[in-house]
Amino acid sequence: MTVAQSLHSLNLKDQVSAAEWQARVDLAACYRLVAAYGWDDLIFTHISAKVPGTEDFLINPYGLMFEEITASSLVKVDLAGNKLMDSPYDINPAGYTIHSAVHEVRPDVTCVLHTHTASGVAVAAQRQGILPISQQSLFVLSSLAFHDYEGVALNHEEKARLQADLGERNFMLLRNHGLMTCSTSVADAFLMMFTFQRACDIQVLAQGGGAELIPIPQQILDGARAMAAGVTRSKQGMGGALAWPALLRKLDRKDPSYRE
Secondary structure, X not given: OOHXXXXXXXXXXXXXXXXXXXXHHHHHHHHHHHHHOOOOEOOEOEEEEEOOOXXXXXXXXXXXXXXXXXXXXXXEEOOOOOEOOOOXXXXXXXXXXXXXXXXXXXXXXXXXXEEOOHHHXXXXXXXXXXOOOOHHHHHHHOOEEEEOXXXXXXXXXXXXXXXXXXXXXXXXXXXXXXXXXXXXXXHHHHHHHHHHHHHHXXXXXXXXXXOOOOOOOHXXXXXXXXXXXXXXXXXXXXXXXXXXXHHHHHHHHHOHHHHO
């Protein structure tokens, strides 16, 4: 049996609650969307989502491309990293460190999304980080945290420092490393990463043009949170629910196998 055949022969829909199955479908969709937008890094980086009503979370099976991930192939672990259902796959140990750190201290967070995109890492390597030069940057700067690079995230002692750096914010620039978003839903975390990534793309392009950059005035930056709530019709998060159904339709037209 090929890898593709074995992936599609696994179906957990009747073995988990309806709420967990929905979380699995949304998370698998998020992986596929990250691949579709070119934000994946082969089998590396990771996205997690809490199992509703528990402290457990779902994360990618280590070794699968993001375009291969299905709802059933996601691995369910507890906060200690123990697998809670049989799975032929392990999880990325660095992914466990980062994601368990957030889920341990942020009960409001359902989804954590982490990437290593070229422009994301390029901006993460800049001392000032995100510059206030685009509309997209407003959303990011309204809730941005920074975490200094400590090497590949295998040291569990780093978790406390990451937790302290994140605090109650929802965007994080992992210096020399990449981008992270966290929110109350998979949809919001994805839309936040779309905005974060776009802000980085714009910044790198603008810097490459060599012209003097125009910073957004401070009084506009000060009102960024209120503006974000107004444009997304959401007092919390990014209003990802507005875009999520359309994104799922986009995936379904191309390949609906993420739902398996």
